[in-house]
Amino acid sequence: xxxxxxxxxxxxxxxxxxxxxxxxxxxxxxxxxxxxxxxxxxxxxxxxxxxxxxxxxxxxxxxxxxxxxxxxxxxxxxxxxxxxxxxxxxxxxxxxxxxxxxxxxxxxxxxxxxxxxxxxxxxxxxxxxxxxxx
Numbered sequence: 001x002x003x004x005x006x007x008x009x010x011x012x013x014x015x016x017x018x019x020x021x022x023x024x025x026x027x028x029x030x031x032x033x034x035x036x037x038x039x040x041x042x043x044x045x046x047x048x049x050x051x052x053x054x055x056x057x058x059x060x061x062x063x064x065x066x067x068x069x070x071x072x073x074x075x076x077x078x079x080x081x082x083x084x085x086x087x088x089x090x091x092x093x094x095x096x097x098x099x100x101x102x103x104x105x106x107x108x109x110x111x112x113x114x115x116x117x118x119x120x121x122x123x124x125x126x127x128x129x130x131x132x133x134x
Contacts, residue, residue: 013036016132077119
């Protein structure tokens with residue numbers, strides 16, 4: 001399990017930059033400069049965020065992307081889920097291929113508790129809290 005992958009990291013950077021701009025619509029070029037990633041890769045990330053309802057976009061002159069809701073209502077856990085799916089450990093921590101005790105494993109139950117706490121912590125982090133101009 002990787003807590004934050006590359007796509008999630010760049011998505012959070014783009015969202016924080018958009019949050020710094022207080023509702024302005026920014027072009028992909030502006031965001032590429034701010035985030036420091038290739039245009040095609042960032043465009044793919046922005047499209048996923050738009051599909052998830054986190055961003056709004058407009059095409060053409062004066063177009064670009066802006067936050068669909070205030071940065072204090074966009075949570076890191078939500079962004080992570082868009083790119084990585086639900087937070088969970090999928091493999092046996094002991095490296096067993098097919099665990100005979102998966103449903104009753106005591107360690108697995110402890111891991112689910114940890115996953116729940118971690119998910120709540122990620123959901124408590126807002127994009128606003130990650131902006132530089134607070």
